[in-house]
Amino acid sequence: MQAWLRDLFDGRPTWINALMVFCAYMTFVYVPWDLFVKPVAEDEEVWLGILFTGWAAKVTTPFHWAIYAAGFHGFHRMRSWMWPWAAVYAGTVAFGMLVWPILYRDSFLVGVVAFIPFAFLTRALWRAETLFGAERVPLRERYGEWALVTGASAGIGAAFARALAREGMSVVLTARRRDRLEALAAELEKNFSVETRVVEENLAIAEGAERLVRAVSDLPIAVLVNNAGFGAAGRFDKLQAERLRDMVTVNCVAPMVLTRRILPRMREEGKGAVIFVGSVAGRQPLPLHGVYSATKAFDLFLGESLYAEQREHGIDVLVVEPGSTETEFHDVAGEIPHEGDSPETVVEDALEALGHQPSVVSGWYNWLRANAAQRIPPRSLAVHLAREYTERQTPEDLQ
């Protein structure tokens, strides 16, 4: 609980934390009560000092809820768009505080007294621009010189390698396709003047991960990106047993072994980062992708557990959970082609969340879908809904 509170309140001035708590109270307690419990006849809302009552008040309550919810999110993440939005909103409240007593209490003095604190708040928020959207400290400065990215020959892994190199990190690139890795290494060295090392390795082989660890044992790996992975669309009994076993080895065993071997050095340094590339598929059972969703649930649980274990020792652990992403993944999995986000978006979301939270779903629509699927319907219904979704992506002969 203490660690959670520290995480929640760290890095913001007390007065901003107080505003965040107020917005949270309004979002999760007061406005829902106002909207769903308070009788219409008793409802009152004030906008710019003008009083609305009854249904006119009730229909505007959701707007109040949206404002406070956005405020909570904006203060929580200290988003750059909070400035000047928060100051403008505080300004409208100050104006309302001045106008409302004049219109309805016939008292200019009460209006002025109520106006003053909100005017000060507006001014403070207006002057707090630099607190919002502060530049992220470059990863090399934050963690160290070298990063290791598995599955760097394509898709999300290649995007991670480029992003890390852009932040000045030297990168170990590993996968099975050496030619792709060498081309990417040359690109990174040329564009970002960083060092690279290419390690060709098959992580589906039991000793693959250990061999990879030996190949980088001379390097101080400060950021580990457990990205290599694949899926296979189809009914469990129609998929090759060997392919499924390889999937568990690549998606689960390799990240676990690599993290276990590389983490102690980060602990000695007192800093480092481990990123697991999970999936929204890891949030729920996925018929026709059962083993894949189970492997991603493994990554999610392992990564989130390590976040809580390692945080106080300076190690940031994050599970990034992409939804459908435009890479070679769908092809490799044998899925019917469908649209997705760009791998760069996934990486951007991951690097922004790193150090702040245990996991992040990339894309708000994926977040909504993952949470709606996981939390709202009973599991007996959720699995059938999930099947309807995966059926559309799975060739008929594999269903």
Ligand SMILES: NC(=O)c1ccc[n+]([C@@H]2O[C@H](COP(=O)([O-])OP(=O)(O)OC[C@H]3O[C@@H](n4cnc5c(N)ncnc54)[C@H](OP(=O)(O)O)[C@@H]3O)[C@@H](O)[C@H]2O)c1
């Ligand atoms: N694309 C999506 O829709 C999506 C959605 C959610 C999560 N993800 C996750 O994102 C991660 C990256 O996938 P992606 O979308 O970028 O797919 P991708 O384009 O197919 O890339 C997969 C990477 O993993 C490597 N890899 C696969 N099997 C390997 C093995 N046996 N040994 C070593 N490396 C291996 C591949 O390299 P080689 O073939 O050269 O070995 C490649 O670099 C995966 O963990 C995946 O589960 C993807």
